[in-house]
Amino acid sequence: MLEIKTLSKSYGSTKALDRIDLTVGPGEIVGLFGENGAGKTTLLKSILGLVQSWGGITLDGEPITRRNIERFSFATCEHSFFPNLTAQGHRDFYRDHFPKWREKRFQALMEFFELPQRRSLRTMSTGQKNQFEVILALCQGADYILMDEPFAGNDVFNREDFYKVLLGILEPNETVILSTHLLEEVENFVSRAVLLRKGQIVGDALISDLEDRGMDLMAYVKQTYGYQADRVSRALDRLTEEEDRKEGEP
């Protein structure tokens, strides 16, 4: 169980995270949503200790240190692979550092996405790099797989393939926390939605509960953020009126 208690982080005077409380249990697939700057990336990096934050983060009651950090993996649009290394080089490196490395899964995914084993990552396309990034995260053998916009730059078919593959290969004890803007695409993939705004959690709901309420994820997000559907048309009307008035003036 991953428990986050009153987690805060500031960049200068800007509060990136403001007393976040969140608990994620084994096997959950959590979608982390929010506009740019809401604190999604900072939250994920704080869990991993890649940014210094204040508050409590524990995994099964233990603080996250070098002793249990291998239980987390991370796929990010900033990438975590080494550009000069080949896929095989990465496999060797990960095998040395992560004892639960999933070799079978790695080979299967490399084959499925037709990624070259002996080419350095530097020479691959953005889509291939993203695919490899996610493959590494899935094969590390982690209990908690954190993903931060992992498909930025991939085409829609590619992303859909990945969601299907993910649902197919994840084991019941594997937990995914996926930060993304692609609400509609992940609606059928995530089991829970956590909404962040200005560093605070403003919504947390199970997708099954939303379905019981006859609500889809997009509607829930719009409702939580107080999205005004007529905002654009009102602004356009005002703009047109002003222009008409100016034209009417002598």
Add this chain to the structure above:
Amino acid sequence: MKKHLSILALWVRSTFWGAAGILILTFAAETGLLWRQIDGVRAGTVPDFPTMVAGSQMQWPYFAGLTLLWAWLLVAGCRARRNTLGRLSVAEEKIALWHGACCAGWLAVFWAVQVGAVLVGYRMFLGAADPLTISGQTLFLACYRDDLLHWLIPLQDLWTAVWGTAAVLVLSLTTAVDGYCWRRGKRFSSLKSSLPWAILALGPVFGEGTMPWALAVMLVVVAGIDINRLYRGWKEGD
């Protein structure tokens, strides 16, 4: 230990092709410049090996090669992904030390390449020089007389050897710590390695006289700051 060796291997793999390319180019440029002096040796206008080395201007490829190698090793350290290195069971500070070991290794190879170029040049000189002007001690004496050669092969001069080794080790350490700082977002801390680089790169170009005690003190200060930074980071990590 396997994890540590794996990190060292990662650094070597990350730097291999760029560093190897720089070393080959440096060697080719230096031996090429030495080769251009051969006509002078045959004609007798270049009387001895130190004159041949000085006339070749081989200090400039040395300077360029060391600068490129330093920049390449620094960039490799800065570009390494903290998203992975920060999630390993090995402390980031130890990872930085392995980067330093890799840098020291490459600098040692760079030194070996310089010595190799000089020996190749010496073979050329022996082949072209008047046999009456050379003896078994020609290279030995040249390494005493010539600043650049004395830097490369400091025969019976313990202090130059110690200084050179210390400067290489400090350059390795500062390059590694600069990469470590950069990876942690401290971009402005990542310039310290330019000081030992300047000492190592400019020393042979302008001669031994450019290495006063002030530079020695600076070396000690830079090394002290870096060791302190690594130690503090390590303690914080625990």
